[in-house]
Amino acid sequence: MTALIEIASPATGGRPRKGVGGRWGWLLLPALVLLAVLFLVPLGLMAWRSVSEPTPGAGNYSWFFTSDVAIATLVRTLAVGAVVTLVTLVLSYPYAYLMTVVGARARIWLTLLVLLPFWTSLMVRTFAWVVLLQDSGVVNQILGTVGLGPLQLIRTPAGVVIGMSQVLMPFMVLPLYAVMSGIDRRLLDAAQGMGARPATAFLRVFVPLSLPGVGAGALTVFITSLGFYVTPALLGSPDQALISQQIFTQVNGLLAWGRGGAMGVVLLAVTLVLLGLVGLVLRFTRNRGGAR
Amino acid sequence: MRTAPARIALWAFSALVGLWLIAPTLVVIPLSFTDKASLVFPPSGWSTRWYTNFFTDPRWTEALFSSLQVGALVAVVATVLGTAAAIALTRSGSRWVKASYGLLLAPMIVPTVVVAIGVYALFLQYNLLGTLLGFVTAHTVLALPFVIIPVTASLRGFDRRLEDAALICGATRWGAIRQVTLPLIAPGVVSGALFAFVTSFDEVVVSLFIQSPYLQTLPVRMFASVTRDTDPTIAAAATLIIVFTTVLVLAATFATARRNRVR
Numbered sequence: 001m002t003a004l005i006e007i008a009s010p011a012t013g014g015r016p017r018k019g020v021g022g023r024w025g026w027l028l029l030p031a032l033v034l035l036a037v038l039f040l041v042p043l044g045l046m047a048w049r050s051v052s053e054p055t056p057g058a059g060n061y062s063w064f065f066t067s068d069v070a071i072a073t074l075v076r077t078l079a080v081g082a083v084v085t086l087v088t089l090v091l092s093y094p095y096a097y098l099m100t101v102v103g104a105r106a107r108i109w110l111t112l113l114v115l116l117p118f119w120t121s122l123m124v125r126t127f128a129w130v131v132l133l134q135d136s137g138v139v140n141q142i143l144g145t146v147g148l149g150p151l152q153l154i155r156t157p158a159g160v161v162i163g164m165s166q167v168l169m170p171f172m173v174l175p176l177y178a179v180m181s182g183i184d185r186r187l188l189d190a191a192q193g194m195g196a197r198p199a200t201a202f203l204r205v206f207v208p209l210s211l212p213g214v215g216a217g218a219l220t221v222f223i224t225s226l227g228f229y230v231t232p233a234l235l236g237s238p239d240q241a242l243i244s245q246q247i248f249t250q251v252n253g254l255l256a257w258g259r260g261g262a263m264g265v266v267l268l269a270v271t272l273v274l275l276g277l278v279g280l281v282l283r284f285t286r287n288r289g290g291a292r
Numbered sequence: 293m294r295t296a297p298a299r300i301a302l303w304a305f306s307a308l309v310g311l312w313l314i315a316p317t318l319v320v321i322p323l324s325f326t327d328k329a330s331l332v333f334p335p336s337g338w339s340t341r342w343y344t345n346f347f348t349d350p351r352w353t354e355a356l357f358s359s360l361q362v363g364a365l366v367a368v369v370a371t372v373l374g375t376a377a378a379i380a381l382t383r384s385g386s387r388w389v390k391a392s393y394g395l396l397l398a399p400m401i402v403p404t405v406v407v408a409i410g411v412y413a414l415f416l417q418y419n420l421l422g423t424l425l426g427f428v429t430a431h432t433v434l435a436l437p438f439v440i441i442p443v444t445a446s447l448r449g450f451d452r453r454l455e456d457a458a459l460i461c462g463a464t465r466w467g468a469i470r471q472v473t474l475p476l477i478a479p480g481v482v483s484g485a486l487f488a489f490v491t492s493f494d495e496v497v498v499s500l501f502i503q504s505p506y507l508q509t510l511p512v513r514m515f516a517s518v519t520r521d522t523d524p525t526i527a528a529a530a531t532l533i534i535v536f537t538t539v540l541v542l543a544a545t546f547a548t549a550r551r552n553r554v555r
Contacts, residue, residue: 025389027380031373031436032392038433039399042410049413091309098306113310119541120317121494123511124530127518128316131323131331131527138319138333169313227403229497234518244405244497251409252501264406271403 043268050261060262070246074266077243080160080232081225085218087165088172092217093210096176100183118170126231129163130154133235155237163235164225171224172217179213212284219278223271243267317534324527331522342528352529355513359493362424362509366431366492371485373432374439379469381440382447393440400437404497407434412501422504430502431492438491439484442548446480479547486544490537 050060064070099110117125132138133153140150153159183206191201229244236242241249243263250260319333324342326335346352381393399407411430412421420426450473458468474481496511503512510529517526 024380024384025386027376028384028389028392031377031396031440034373034429035396035399035433035436038411038414038429039402039407042407042414043402044410045413046406046410091312094302095306095309098302110306110310113313116317116538117313119490119537121511121530121533121537123494123496123514124320124533125316127514127526127530128320130518131333132315132319134331136332166312166316223401227405229405230515234515244403247405247409248500251412257413260409264409267403268406271401275401 046261046264048261049257050265051258053258053261060258061266063259064262064266070263073241073243073246076157076240077226078270080157080164080242081222083161084164084168084225085172085222087161088169088221089214089218091165092169092172092176093214096173096180096213099173099177100180114170114173117166122167122230125167126163126234129159129166129231130234133159133162154235157236157240160232160236160240160242163231164228167228167231168221168224171220175217175220176210176213179216180210183209215284216278216282219274223274223278226267226271226274320527320530320534323524324531326524326527329523331524331527342524345523345525346528346532349525352510352513352525355508355510356529356532358427358507359510362427362431363489363492365424365428366435367485367489369428370432370435370439370488371481374436374484374488375443375481377436378440378443378447379473381444396440397437399434404434404495408498408501411498415502421502422507424507426502427499427507427509430498431495432488434495434498435488435491438487439481442480442484442487443477446477450476483544483547486540486547490540490544493533493537 051058053060095110095114099107102110134140135150135152135154137154139153144150151158153162187205187209188201191205192198196204227244228242229248232242233245233248236245238245244267247260247263247267250256250263322335323331323333325338325340326332327337327339327341328335377396380389381396384390415421415426415430454476455468455472458472459465463471493509494511495509496515499509499512500515503509508516510533514526514529517523517529
């Protein structure tokens with residue numbers, strides 16, 4: 001994800017000139033004012049409501065950490081995120097590897113297949129999965145002919161994982177491909193020249209060198225999955241809700257602003273901690289690159 | 293070198309993954325041409341009645357119009373603010389300007405539902421729910437990163453000596469930016485504007501919170517349609533969105549490619 005990578009490298013382009021900062025700085029103001037009013041104020045408002053409603057104090061947080069339902073929701077959200085991350089990794093690793101070994105024309109097609117879902121609207125794709133996974137849907141027809149019988153897919157965590165994995169797959173393939181295409185293949189030849197079997201050379205040379213891509217992709221997919229609302233709301237079941245759905249229900253359905261706000265703050269905190277990890281992974285990646 | 297069976301297995305596996313990646317697109321487009329009033333795939337007969345339905349049902353056409361209107365305004369506002377911010381970010385040496393880069397990109401990382409409930413609380417207080425102003429400002433914040441990233445990239449590749457040359461030849465600072473810098477970074481700005489439009493056009497979660505019966509965007513209408521009725525008009529809407537965003541993204545990609553060639 002270019003965004004996360006961009007964040008780690010501060011904007012220093014153009015030849016910034018020392019001492020003229022004040023002359024250009026004002027151009028930032030309109031964007032910053034808008035951001036303050038429609039991003040920072042709302043986040044602050046949510047945090048404030050979490051400690052002030054219905055009564056002042058940390059009541060909503062103690063509710064969150066003692067409520068079985070709330071904790072189960074958080075754990076379920078983390079678990080779905082972990083499974084989605086694993087599924088996308090298993091599917092993306094060979095795919096990204098193939099992208100690095102084929103010719104230019106095949107690579108364009110493989111890239112297009114990844115990018116097409118990337119720019120297809122989330123709502124459109126989720127709707128498509130509702131159709132594909134419904135009880136009499138295509139997936140179940142195929143499963144039926146293979147003899148695996150119709151399975152309950154929609155309104156189950158399995159359906160949520162299938163839909164979310166497809167939606168998040170580009171965030172895994174693209175960083176993997178970026179790192180893999182930078183690996184010097186002569187290292188594999190060297191390992192084989194010294195007597196390693198191809199599989200051994202792959203596992204002990206290529207795989208370790210690709211780990212920074214795995215780390216960046218996995219954390220991006222995991223973080224993004226935590227905030228998902230639309231896909232789990234339409235493919236999952238209400239009693240297996242994820243944290244975003246719970247926040248929506250608390251605020252929009254029950255008007256429990258304090259509890260919804262507290263859940264929002266917890267989700268934000270988890271996201272920021274993980275984002276810190278991304279920074280570490282990227283720094284690690286860069287140091288490795290420098291050492292080579 | 294990889295052995296032949298391993299290579300075949302790799303291709304077979306990747307082909308399945310590729311099929312899975314385009315499965316949603318493959319199912320939605322044919323489904324929109326079904327002649328039955330149900331979402332059964334594959335369709336048994338063909339008709340364009342669901343497109344007729346889409347363009348004659350005011351609930352759908354009003355949602356489409358709202359989405360186009362909000363998207364266009366977001367593209368304009370986000371492009372102006374984002375381009376100005378990108379110029380400041382790449383030129384100013386001051387520390388606080390550099391620090392604000394991360395802040396400006398934050399909306400794309402903070403979970404949307406968290407932003408949504410905050411914006412909802414604010415809009416409730418100031419009666420902005422379901423207003424054009426509300427939709428445009430909320431979407432602009434989410435779209436800003438998608439303008440700032442390509443425009444910043446363009447400015448980094450741009451040779452500032454061209455602007456210096458214009459200044460030496462007697463141009464004013466603003467004249468040099470308008471006549472030299474902006475035309476040269478135009479492809480980045482265009483691709484930023486298109487991405488801003490697409491961001492707004494696709495946004496669901498914030499829109500679900502700040503909608504009203506008077507103003508609903510297309511994705512919100514689709515969300516309601518998936519949860520309530522099951523008529524294939526939604527497949528027609530989805531197909532139109534696929535075609536429309538594909539054209540826009542290809543245009544944005546083309547603009548970016550041109551920028552690289554110019555450099």
